[in-house]
Every structure is written in C-alpha cells, then in structure tokens.
Amino acid sequence: MTRKKKTALLSVALSAAMLASAFPAIAAPSNPNVEVNGKKLEFASNAPIAQDGTTLVPLETTFKALNISLKDTKNGTITAVINGKQVTLQAKAKTIDGVSYVPVRVIGEAAGYEVRWDATFNRVELTSKIVKEGGKGFLWEVKNGGNTVYLVGSMHIADDSFYPLHPSFEEAFAEADYLGVEVDVSKAADPDIQKLILQMGTYQDGTTLKDHISADTYKQVGEILTKNGLKADALDTFKPWVVETTLASLKSMEAGYEGSVGIDLYFVQKAMERKIPVIELESYESQLTMFNDFSKELQETNLKNTLTNFEMVDDSVDQMADMWKKGDDAALLELTKSFSQNEEYRKAMLDDRNKVMADKIDGYLKGTEKAEYFIVVGAAHYLGDTGIVKLLQDKGYTVTRK
Structure with a gap:
C-alpha cells in the first residue's frame, strides 16, 4: 500500500x-437483549436493564442459562461455582424491585465467554471462547x-x-x-x-x-x-x-x-x-x-x-x-x-x-x-x-x- x-x-x-x-443517534429500545452463542436468552419476566452504560441481568435466570451454580449472595457479594471451581464475582448484586441483578459482562467473562455489545441490535452477545492467543x-x-x-x-x-x-x-x-x-x-x-x-x-x-x-x-x-x-x-x-x-x-x-x-x-x-x-x-x-x-x-x-x-x-x-x-x-x-x-x-x-x-x-x-x-x-x-x-x-x- x-x-x-x-x-x-x-x-x-x-x-x-x-x-x-x-x-444524530437513533434511540434504541430501553431493554437490551442477551444472546448466548447466537441464541437469544429468554426471560419470562424481569428482563435485562440498561443502567449507566451497563447491562444488568437477573442473577438466577442468567446463572441457570449458563449452568452456573449460585452458592451465596451475602451482603451482595456473589459466590458461585463455575466450571467446577468456586469463584467470587468482581461485581456485587444489585436489588431492583426485589430481584437480584448483576452486570452481564461480569457473569459472562467469569464463565469463560467473550462478551461484546452490538449497538445496532441493542444486544449483548456472549460467545464461547475458542482457545487462541489474543x-x-x-x-x-x-x-x-x-x-x-x-x-x-x-x-x-x-x-x-x-x-x-x-x-x-x-x-x-x-x-x-x-x-x-x-x-x-x-x-x-x-x-x-x-x-x-x-x-x-x-x-x-x-x-x-x-x-x-x-x-x-x-x-x-x-x-x-x-x-x-x-x-x-x-x-x-x-x-x-x-x-x-x-x-x-x-x-x-x-x-x-x-x-x-x-x-x-x-x-x-x-x-x-x-x-x-x-x-x-x-x-x-x-x-x-x-x-x-x-x-x-x-x-x-x-x-x-x-x-x-x-x-x-x-x-x-x-x-x-x-x-x-x-x-x-x-x-x-x-x-x-x-x-x-x-x-x-x-x-x-x-x-x-x-x-x-x-x-x-x-x-x-x-x-x-x-x-x-x-x-x-x-x-x-x-x-x-x-x-x-x-x-x-x-x-x-x-x-x-x-
């Protein structure tokens, strides 16, 4: 070149x-979607929430979808079993209308997914990582x-x-x-x-x-x-x-x-x-x-x-x-x-x-x-x-x- x-x-x-x-920006829908390996994650209730640039998802529903076992949420600190190992997530749970929410990126990355935001479709995409050198x-x-x-x-x-x-x-x-x-x-x-x-x-x-x-x-x-x-x-x-x-x-x-x-x-x-x-x-x-x-x-x-x-x-x-x-x-x-x-x-x-x-x-x-x-x-x-x-x-x- x-x-x-x-x-x-x-x-x-x-x-x-x-x-x-x-x-000028086009207003996006208020509630973002979440996809896991190309498949939309369905929430029967308590849909994801966009708050201060972060997508929050209901903790229990998301854990179940990603095969994560919840151990404890004492004082908002989340302890879970991921891929056979007990871990403490880097973000605390936030209670909204009686439901515990947590940033989807924190959950996704802890579970080994690549996490990206697609502004065009107003969604968070979680993709299983292929082992590769970054x-x-x-x-x-x-x-x-x-x-x-x-x-x-x-x-x-x-x-x-x-x-x-x-x-x-x-x-x-x-x-x-x-x-x-x-x-x-x-x-x-x-x-x-x-x-x-x-x-x-x-x-x-x-x-x-x-x-x-x-x-x-x-x-x-x-x-x-x-x-x-x-x-x-x-x-x-x-x-x-x-x-x-x-x-x-x-x-x-x-x-x-x-x-x-x-x-x-x-x-x-x-x-x-x-x-x-x-x-x-x-x-x-x-x-x-x-x-x-x-x-x-x-x-x-x-x-x-x-x-x-x-x-x-x-x-x-x-x-x-x-x-x-x-x-x-x-x-x-x-x-x-x-x-x-x-x-x-x-x-x-x-x-x-x-x-x-x-x-x-x-x-x-x-x-x-x-x-x-x-x-x-x-x-x-x-x-x-x-x-x-x-x-x-x-x-x-x-x-x-x-």
Whole structure:
C-alpha cells in the first residue's frame, strides 16, 4: 500500500470515535437483549436493564442459562461455582424491585465467554471462547514516584477477531485506578455532543457541499452514494471532512469493523462496570475543531483520496488490523511516518495532540496519589520523533514495551 493511500485512510483508524457520531443517534429500545452463542436468552419476566452504560441481568435466570451454580449472595457479594471451581464475582448484586441483578459482562467473562455489545441490535452477545492467543497489540509501561501509567495503542474500530485481548492488557487494567481515553465514546449520543457535531459539521450559511468542492469531486461523491443505495445528495448539508470520514466509515463497517467493538469502547465499558473514573485527554469539541479547522484545500484533498481509494478501504483496514494483532512496531512506525506527506495534516492530527497528551501523562506520573493509569489512545500517537513515547523519554522517563 502506498503512502498516499495510507494517509487517506489513517483518519479512519485514529478517529472512528467521531465517525459513529456524525449523525444524530437513533434511540434504541430501553431493554437490551442477551444472546448466548447466537441464541437469544429468554426471560419470562424481569428482563435485562440498561443502567449507566451497563447491562444488568437477573442473577438466577442468567446463572441457570449458563449452568452456573449460585452458592451465596451475602451482603451482595456473589459466590458461585463455575466450571467446577468456586469463584467470587468482581461485581456485587444489585436489588431492583426485589430481584437480584448483576452486570452481564461480569457473569459472562467469569464463565469463560467473550462478551461484546452490538449497538445496532441493542444486544449483548456472549460467545464461547475458542482457545487462541489474543492479539498482541501495543502496550507500554512508565513508572515514576509510585505512579504507574500503562500506554495502550488502540484501534478505534475493530471486529471480534481482536478478542480475547492478550492477557497483559487485562492484567494491567485489573489494577488500574483510572482509565484515560481521547474522548469517552460512550457519550457520543449525548444531546449536547450531537448538537455540537451538527453545528460544526454542517453548513450554517445556506450553502451546501457542492458550493465548496470541485464539480468533479462532488460528482464522485454522488456516484458512490448512489452505488451504496443512498441518494446522490444525501450528504449535501455536511462539510467535506464529515463526508470523507463518513464514507470511509461506511466502507469499513461493510467489512465488519465497527466502533462498537473498538478497543476504546471495550475498556470504557469495563471501567463503568468496575466503577473507576474515565478521564478524557481531549474532548469532543477539540477533536471536532481540529477537523473543522482543516484548510479548504486539505479537506478536499482528503475527500478525493478517500473517493479514489474507496474500494480499497476495507483491504487497508484489514492490513492495519493485522498490524495491531501482531503488535508490529515497525509497521506502526511506517504508518505513522505516512502523515509526513502533508505538514498541515501531520501537525494537526499528531504533533499538536501528542504534545498535549504527553503533558497530561507527565502530570499523572508526577502526581501524589501513587495511582495506576490505563491510557488508551490511537496507536499512531505513540511512535516517531513527535510520538508520545519519545516525548516522555525526552522528559526523562523510561518507557518499557510490554
């Protein structure tokens, strides 16, 4: 894959948290469903409940369905026999209307299932694990004064083949006091954020997309939309940077890569279940402002590159996924260097943001809490002369690849 093609597609891997939010969210049914190995789990009464981003299921019904024997729920602490072994679950039971509920992820993972949330169908999917080595991914460790920071290089979009993650990720996260992310993707559907996206990503002066890009580029947009079952003018109200990322997102979703399975959201959901704070190193406003401030020329260039390489988006994301699962540092560095083709793009997407994030991580390391931080940001932010790893090394820290 050429550098030009890589550069055209990097925003997909780094900023898919924004892609899923480009349009107002559609309200999902209040009660989620639960599937076990593709079969819907039936609840005669007391259906699952969505609460603060966590799906709670009635304890006794779910235990019976998963062949788990309940031993005790004293003071809410759940002791059960799973696969012949007595275990204590990491989350306490919660009584709602006289029924004991527990997070489905806690039950599923304790019973040896892979657990994922499918936002499209408003359901939690439990799948029996096939013995395999989890993706190696990218993980570094930094220590200072009793504080520990784990640095995780994420892919914001992923598929089920990324899981289970390598045990090193789960072991590090199990001890974390804080989860740090670029933005909390679980908040993407919040009304204020949806309003912000529409304010920045759409034209407010009566003009439309065709007034801001060449006739040839506009024609190509219409042709691709038509081929994908949409009206040629479906994205007319949106700016070129939204159109670019939306088209690339649609293609990658077609190949099975979604933000709902991304590394960021996986750990945000686990943080909610563990009830540990989620801290943002950036904000939705700062990320959207970055895209919105791209020059008119850069916005059209990025859009044209995505249009030209549209049929290869899924192949390119496949290559990035393979790189992540192998934990291939050399390939990641090559990918990062491809940003250098356009100075404006590189500075905005990486250099400026890396410095801000490295300074915040420096603050965590110098804190007096003696805490553990689990930081998850896009993988391309870490390597290279202006990457977070080098910036921290320049501050005097030892950064160890795990």
